[in-house]
Amino acid sequence: xxxxxxxxxxGTPAATxxxxxxxxxxPAGTRSGENRTSYDESHVERLRLIRxxxxxxxxxxxxxxxxxxxxxxxxxxxxxxxxxxQNALARDAVADVSEPSEESFERADGVIDRAGWNDCRDNxxxxxxxxTIDGFARAGHTMSDEYLDRYAAAADIVAAADLDAVGAIADxxxxxELMVVGTVLGDSLSLGLRRIAQxxxxxxxxx
Amino acid sequence: xxxxxxxxxxGTPAATxxxxxxxxxxPAGTRSGENRTSYDESHVERLRLIRxxxxxxxxxxxxxxxxxxxxxxxxxxxxxxxxxxQNALARDAVADVSEPSEESFERADGVIDRAGWNDCRDNxxxxxxxxTIDGFARAGHTMSDEYLDRYAAAADIVAAADLDAVGAIADxxxxxELMVVGTVLGDSLSLGLRRIAQxxxxxxxxx
Numbered sequence: 001x002x003x004x005x006x007x008x009x010x011g012t013p014a015a016t017x018x019x020x021x022x023x024x025x026x027p028a029g030t031r032s033g034e035n036r037t038s039y040d041e042s043h044v045e046r047l048r049l050i051r052x053x054x055x056x057x058x059x060x061x062x063x064x065x066x067x068x069x070x071x072x073x074x075x076x077x078x079x080x081x082x083x084x085x086q087n088a089l090a091r092d093a094v095a096d097v098s099e100p101s102e103e104s105f106e107r108a109d110g111v112i113d114r115a116g117w118n119d120c121r122d123n124x125x126x127x128x129x130x131x132t133i134d135g136f137a138r139a140g141h142t143m144s145d146e147y148l149d150r151y152a153a154a155a156d157i158v159a160a161a162d163l164d165a166v167g168a169i170a171d172x173x174x175x176x177e178l179m180v181v182g183t184v185l186g187d188s189l190s191l192g193l194r195r196i197a198q199x200x201x202x203x204x205x206x207x
Numbered sequence: 208x209x210x211x212x213x214x215x216x217x218g219t220p221a222a223t224x225x226x227x228x229x230x231x232x233x234p235a236g237t238r239s240g241e242n243r244t245s246y247d248e249s250h251v252e253r254l255r256l257i258r259x260x261x262x263x264x265x266x267x268x269x270x271x272x273x274x275x276x277x278x279x280x281x282x283x284x285x286x287x288x289x290x291x292x293q294n295a296l297a298r299d300a301v302a303d304v305s306e307p308s309e310e311s312f313e314r315a316d317g318v319i320d321r322a323g324w325n326d327c328r329d330n331x332x333x334x335x336x337x338x339t340i341d342g343f344a345r346a347g348h349t350m351s352d353e354y355l356d357r358y359a360a361a362a363d364i365v366a367a368a369d370l371d372a373v374g375a376i377a378d379x380x381x382x383x384e385l386m387v388v389g390t391v392l393g394d395s396l397s398l399g400l401r402r403i404a405q406x407x408x409x410x411x412x413x414x
Contacts, residue, residue, distance in 0.1 A: 125400060128399030136392055139392070151400055154365045158404070159408050187394075193358055199332070200324035
């Protein structure tokens, strides 16, 4: 199909499609003659994924490129692809932040141990957790272990829901894609729901 | 104190402090003579808060300015200050995203009703929730109500922990500050813990 049709089917302006191709986010179409490039259904699908990552997931173009490269490498086991994607997805969240303190890493490990999460010491989330504990301290607040453990219990519920949704899909590449999409969009889901739950509880307590 | 002392106590370069003053994030010091400006402890504390919001919370300078303005307006009840802060905090998350579909707003309202959250229709989280449901659909995945309800249950746990931490503080201005800091940093906390929980469950299920 022509770029105009891809544009119409995906709801993406032709200039944006060309920009994604230049950025390496979207594979180029096939030259099918003088000044003529052909695209197919795979371009339309990939465009939906790109827009979900950039617009809803708020990923940078470079992080989105890394996630798509991990998705496309079918030689890796799913767990490994997922780790690459997690790191790329976390890059935007942890950029430009100073190294967490030893003390915060220790507190993070305490939370991880009490949650019963094994073999997760290399996970990028451990660093984000330690940085956030440091952030609270820098802002003059110390969060109790009980507070952190309640957040961990909530994260466990969310991760179980994610893995159940992923496990229900048979096709491996579709399954990996949902893991990545779910990681990006699940963060927005948590963020939005937390705002509503906070407003409800604030009203409830007459604060 | 001199800017050099503020810089040392807060761990912020003097040039950065001057940039925050120019941006309206930090009140200017008091002119105490030719080429001499005095700062006090309140500047050091405010700097800690600014850095937590920008570096760990990843807020834009304009969103951080709006949050600080809400914090400083002590004439408002806490719930109202909190709402202003929530909107400012959400602005970065929802910028440049198209209007959610009617269908997604309806699904969002279903989640809110089943969670038992009252009077939350005006909350910015409802819009983020609807946009995320649209994002999943655009990426080719439909999330079940059960999936969304499990996320809502997790958000409820997190919001209860937030409000318990805030409720334990007696001083009103310190309490409002923790609500704002907690809203910013709690998102990072959820994000980090979710990554670890996902890695644990992926390994557990041998995916």
